[in-house]
Structure formats: structure tokens, C-alpha cells
Amino acid sequence: MSAVAERTNERPLYGSGSVPRRTGIFGLSIWASSFAAVGFLTSLIVGVSSDVLKGFILAAVFAVVIAPLVIRWGHRSMYEVMQLKIQWWKRAATGSTVYRSGPHSRIPGGRFRLPGLLASTTLHVGVDRLGNPFGMIYRRRGAEYTVVLECWPGGDEALTTPEKDLMTADWGAYLAGLGLPGDIIAAVAIVESIPATGYRLGLEVEQSIKQSRSEIASRIQREAAVEFPSGRSQTLCRLAITFKATTRERRTEPEEMAAELARRLPAAYEDLLNAGVEASPMSAEQIVAFVHRSYNPSAERELEELEILDESHGIDWEDAGPAAAVTKWDYYRHNGVVSVVYEMKAPPESVFTDEVLKPLLRPHDDLDRKRLALVYRPFSAGDATKQVNRDHKDARAAVNQKSGLVSAAAEMRVETTEQARQEQVRGAGLVRYSALMTITCATGSEVPNASSILESLSARAMLKLVRAYGMQDAAFAAGLGVGVLLGEHTTTSKIARNG
Structure with a gap:
């Protein structure tokens, strides 16, 4: 008896899915990882072949360039925020706002x-x-x-x-x-x-009281049609x-x-x-x-x-x-x-x-x-299969990169993408x-x-x-x-x- 009641009171829970993204080295985005790799190799070559100090300076320059890709303001990178600001200033200057x-x-x-x-x-x-x-x-x-x-x-x-x-x-x-x-x-x-506005209700009331013989009842209905919608949405x-x-x-x-x-x-x-x-x-x-x-x-x-x-x-x-x-x-x-x-x-x-x-x-x-x-x-069906496989592969790669304790969010992303793969195969x-x-x-x-x-x-x-x-x-x-x-x-x- 109690088991039946417990099942009846259960409420289904839903998940929000995962945000599609490509993860590079050290958990950075794929673009930031690419620039970091290029910057590291370039600085290393310059430091080894020419001058160590120049290599360090070049590495610092690359770090400054890459930083706005990594630092985010809200849900956008700093480069995207700066680009939006520049575009806004151009709109305001030309009067298109x-x-x-x-x-x-x-x-x-x-x-x-x-x-x-x-x-x-x-x-x-x-x-x-x-x-x-x-x-x-x-x-x-x-x-x-x-x-x-x-x-x-x-x-x-x-x-x-x-x-x-x-x-x-x-x-x-x-x-x-x-x-x-x-x-x-x-x-x-x-x-x-x-x-x-109350117009629709007022029209329905007028149609309903056309055959009414009670003046008092008709007046009450008209007043109710005016007062009822007041302050409502x-x-x-x-x-x-x-x-x-x-x-x-x-x-x-x-x-x-x-x-x-x-x-x-x-x-x-x-x-x-x-x-x-x-x-x-x-x-x-x-x-x-x-x-x-x-x-x-x-x-x-x-x-x-x-x-x-x-x-x-x-x-x-x-x-x-x-x-x-x-x-x-x-x-x-x-x-x-x-x-x-x-x-x-x-x-x-x-x-x-x-x-x-x-x-x-x-x-x-x-x-x-x-x-x-x-x-x-x-x-589409074909694109969905490619997307869920890509997201799952990327989620697993992000977890395998970390040697220490893996965050709960990373583990949850793997579970979510795996569930998406299974559901997609079943026809979702x-x-x-x-x-x-x-x-x-x-x-x-x-x-x-x-x-x-x-x-x-x-x-x-x-x-x-x-x-x-x-x-x-x-x-x-x-x-x-x-x-x-x-x-x-x-x-x-x-x-x-x-x-």
C-alpha cells in the first residue's frame, strides 16, 4: 500500500541538456588552445634559437592576446564584448539607433x-x-x-x-x-x-442579456463586465x-x-x-x-x-x-x-x-x-547523430585531460551527452x-x-x-x-x- 502511494507521488524530473562546445587543452576553448599552442611553440623556437629574453617577451605578448579569449564577461568573451561595443559606437555615430x-x-x-x-x-x-x-x-x-x-x-x-x-x-x-x-x-x-480590455466580455454579456426581462439583472451583469477585467491580464x-x-x-x-x-x-x-x-x-x-x-x-x-x-x-x-x-x-x-x-x-x-x-x-x-x-x-536526423557523437567525445576528452579530482559538472556533462546519444538512437x-x-x-x-x-x-x-x-x-x-x-x-x- 505504501509502495503504491510512493510511486504515485513521484514527479518526473527533466534535464536541460548540455551546451555544445569544443574543449581544448587545460579545459580552454578550442580557439584559445590553438592560439596558446602557436604562441608556446613560437616563443620556444625564438628562445632556443635566438634569445631567451626575447622568447619570454614574445610569450608575454601572446598571453596578453589570448587572455581576452579566456576571460568572460557574462556569457561572452572579452573580445566579443569589445566588438559589440565598437559596433554600438558606430551605430550611435551614424544615427542608425x-x-x-x-x-x-x-x-x-x-x-x-x-x-x-x-x-x-x-x-x-x-x-x-x-x-x-x-x-x-x-x-x-x-x-x-x-x-x-x-x-x-x-x-x-x-x-x-x-x-x-x-x-x-x-x-x-x-x-x-x-x-x-x-x-x-x-x-x-x-x-x-x-x-x-474587457471588450470581449462586454460583448458576450450584451449578447446574453438581449432576451432578459429583468432590468436589475441586466444592469448587474453590465457592471460586472466593466469591473471584472479591471487590473487583470x-x-x-x-x-x-x-x-x-x-x-x-x-x-x-x-x-x-x-x-x-x-x-x-x-x-x-x-x-x-x-x-x-x-x-x-x-x-x-x-x-x-x-x-x-x-x-x-x-x-x-x-x-x-x-x-x-x-x-x-x-x-x-x-x-x-x-x-x-x-x-x-x-x-x-x-x-x-x-x-x-x-x-x-x-x-x-x-x-x-x-x-x-x-x-x-x-x-x-x-x-x-x-x-x-x-x-x-x-x-536534421543526420546532423543530430554527428552532433551528439561530437559532444560526447569532447566531454570525455575534457574529463580525461584532468589528472586530479574531476569536477561534478564535467562528470555530469559526460552523463548528459551519453544519455543524448542513447535517446537519439531510440528515435529522439x-x-x-x-x-x-x-x-x-x-x-x-x-x-x-x-x-x-x-x-x-x-x-x-x-x-x-x-x-x-x-x-x-x-x-x-x-x-x-x-x-x-x-x-x-x-x-x-x-x-x-x-x-
Whole structure:
């Protein structure tokens, strides 16, 4: 009897995987090890063949050059930090940190185009084989197409532990399945909280009391519809899937890609039912609405009211951007509000339950607008096998290099990579993932308090977040889930990043 109770109360624990990296000598990165080896050999040759003093001086110079590769600030090497700073100074000097649109701007046609990485994108429409219209964001430079699914997760209703575990496994299977076709390069899951306007509730109340004969009851319901949403938030969920065009026709003709997605899209949202998520494709008008609302929160009420009345908002993709935006080193100001974007510095170091992200996902009274974007980058089946074997080999090499007591983190990395190899052989997929967290405040004075609250919530969620310094505008666009993938727009050198 007691054994059965003990099994029932067990909660499944999950791991965060391992960070892919190449380890060289003495635990240094592969680039730092290569430079150190070259510097040591060069200094030794000079010292032996010419002058010992010159050899020591040359060794000291190499040490100074290599040090910024080894010393890290946050999760970046010092070379990468310096390169980001130089690029930021160039942006500030050229005025590219300030964006102005509209009739009195330099934007062609006086449009309110989206800024930055979204400026060159276009929006196209299609209809899938089930008759559902969908919008398709096209980025010509990378020949990438992004569709957005509106999602309604099951929520936090009473579920047994086996049911939760099964839903989590089905979500993992769904992500693994994204890597099978080979042309899906990313899936971004977005959960955001925005203030509730109460329009939808008011409309439902008005429809429900049309046939009411009690004036008192009708008045009570109207007053409740006004008071109930006050100070509350509504949670919205989306899933953006980015496809890579694989033929010449699809790279240049969005209509060809729309025909392909019309065939494949229903399976993409019907398979989510196994993970407890209902989903449907968002139309082009819905995509424009949430993007415009994100850059211009003041339009939120009008957009929701038009949606409830089933009327078109009349905003084109070329006019979905802000009228003004200014990018600072550590925040982003757009249309009178201030947003701060955080990026994931490191995943949870220890095992966790399926409720680990609840503190970040749950609406908070002091954070009116917040958005968590989980970015998944699936490997294809062939690349996944090579990656897990490479990570395991590197983890074992890092342990074998040390003659003394091996750290627990190094041993854990070996176990994690070995488990990944075994799971991959059994049919599991391999996915890279990261996270972006965005908070939006009405004024700049609210940012310090909101930031401290968010840092506290991220600590409770076992997620290490750091501000996306020097790239707040790009990170804001990436957190929307409209096809902007920061890894494809990296401006720092590979040597600096892998230092």
C-alpha cells in the first residue's frame, strides 16, 4: 500500500541538456588552445634559437592576446564584448539607433514600415487544404517563410502526473518531428501577457442579456463586465514555424511556397493536440494586428474592438511599424513606451519539473506586458547523430585531460551527452534552444522596478537571464516570433564568440 502511494507521488524530473562546445587543452576553448599552442611553440623556437629574453617577451605578448579569449564577461568573451561595443559606437555615430517613419520621414511612400531586420520582409496569404487562411512572412535574403499558429493550451487545470508527463513527452516528440523534413529551421513558442480590455466580455454579456426581462439583472451583469477585467491580464500564446525554401521556384515565388505550406500546415497544428494544445493558423490580418500592437500598445483597444465586431483594421504589413523608435544600449523606446529584452545566459543547472517556467508565464500585477519566447532550432536526423557523437567525445576528452579530482559538472556533462546519444538512437530528436524575455513599461521610470521583479521571477524559474546589451531592437523583433532568428544575423566574429 505504501509502495503504491510512493510511486504515485513521484514527479518526473527533466534535464536541460548540455551546451555544445569544443574543449581544448587545460579545459580552454578550442580557439584559445590553438592560439596558446602557436604562441608556446613560437616563443620556444625564438628562445632556443635566438634569445631567451626575447622568447619570454614574445610569450608575454601572446598571453596578453589570448587572455581576452579566456576571460568572460557574462556569457561572452572579452573580445566579443569589445566588438559589440565598437559596433554600438558606430551605430550611435551614424544615427542608425534612431528610427522615424510616416509621411514626414525618409521611408519610401511615407509608410510606417517595421524597423531593422523586419524592414525587408513581406507578408503573403494562403489557404491550407482544410480551408483555413494563413499569413506567411517572407524574408527574401534567407529565402525563409514563417507561419504563425494561434494556440490555446490546456492551461493549469487538474491533471494527473502521468497525464502531464505524457503531454510533455508529446511536446518533445513534436519538436523532434520538426527536424525530420529538413527544411524547418526554427520554431518559436511565445507566451505573452497583456492588460485585459474587457471588450470581449462586454460583448458576450450584451449578447446574453438581449432576451432578459429583468432590468436589475441586466444592469448587474453590465457592471460586472466593466469591473471584472479591471487590473487583470490576458494570456496569449503563439507558435511560429520558419521554413527554408528548398527549390529555386520557392526561393523567388512566394506563391509556390504557399502551395507547399497549404498541404503541410494542417499536420503542423493538428499534431499539437497530442500535447494538449489546440491551434489554428493566423491570418495575415491577425499577424499584422499583434505585430502592430507590440510596437504600438496604444492601438490595443481599437484592434480588439474591431476583431470582436469582425471588422477589418485596414493596416497593411508596410504600416505595422512604430512612428518613432530609439534603441539604447540596454533598452528600446518605441511609440512612447519602453521595452527591455533579456536573453538566456544559461539553462537550469540542475534537474527541474514540468512547472519550472510557471513564475515567468503567470501574469504579474506589476508587469503589465511581458513576453517569453522559447526559440527551438531542430537538427536534421543526420546532423543530430554527428552532433551528439561530437559532444560526447569532447566531454570525455575534457574529463580525461584532468589528472586530479574531476569536477561534478564535467562528470555530469559526460552523463548528459551519453544519455543524448542513447535517446537519439531510440528515435529522439536533437534541438538547440534559447529564450528571450521582453517586458514593456509605460515610462522609463518603471523599468528598474520591473527589471528587478523579472530577475526575481527568472531566479525562481531556474533560468539565467541577462539583458541583450547593444541589440535591444533586434532582440525585440526576434521575441515577436515573426521569422527573425538572431543566430542568422550575428555580427561578431566566430573566433570572438567561441573564445
